[in-house]
Amino acid sequence: xxxxxxSLKGVKILTPRIFEDDRGYFFESFKTSIFEKHDLxxxxxxxxxxxSSHGVLRGLHYQLNLPxxxxxxxxxxxxxxxxxxxxxxxxxxGQSEIVPLTVENRKMLFIPEGFAHGYLVTSNEAIVTYxxxxxxxxxxxxxxxxxxxxxxxxxxxxxxxxxxxxxxxPTLSKQKYLxxx
Numbered sequence: 001x002x003x004x005x006x007s008l009k010g011v012k013i014l015t016p017r018i019f020e021d022d023r024g025y026f027f028e029s030f031k032t033s034i035f036e037k038h039d040l041x042x043x044x045x046x047x048x049x050x051x052s053s054h055g056v057l058r059g060l061h062y063q064l065n066l067p068x069x070x071x072x073x074x075x076x077x078x079x080x081x082x083x084x085x086x087x088x089x090x091x092x093x094g095q096s097e098i099v100p101l102t103v104e105n106r107k108m109l110f111i112p113e114g115f116a117h118g119y120l121v122t123s124n125e126a127i128v129t130y131x132x133x134x135x136x137x138x139x140x141x142x143x144x145x146x147x148x149x150x151x152x153x154x155x156x157x158x159x160x161x162x163x164x165x166x167x168x169x170p171t172l173s174k175q176k177y178l179x180x181x
């Protein structure tokens with residue numbers, strides 16, 4: 001497995017080694033020894049799977065009391081996966097990383113605790129799975145509007161499909177509660 005650092009400390013792109021033959025393919029999506037070697041968490045307490053249609057944008061979400069590190073992978077389709085550093089005092093506060101994740105490239109993105117996360121579905125539909133370092137608590141959910149100009153994300157899409165909750169999220173500068181670096 002190749003593990004690449006990104007411009008945001010702790011955010012990493014993981015590309016598994018694929019073994020293909022006439023029967024299909026095989027790859028390791030998680031291996032404790034590799035994760036330990038690259039300072040990635042080895043304990044995940046919750047797995048999620050989400051199916052979405054083209055143009056659906058989920059995010060930008062984060063948690064405070066039970067912050068979640070997330071290991072994101074596409075099982076079907078393609079997405080633009082986004083991590084935003086929202087840790088007060090961080091030298092990269094407000095900066096982002098956008099990584100295309102597809103069933104073809106089989107890349108995974110690790111987003112550490114203290115980052116906002118979101119993604120846009122770029123295929124007809126996508127199935128996304130992600131492992132979490134903490135359990136989800138519906139009373140501990142926060143978010144930032146997807147098109148916050150101060151973050152300046154280039155989603156390559158102007159009219160995504162959003163949930164009612166995500167439509168009304170505030171900008172980063174209007175957040176009352178943020179993690180501390």
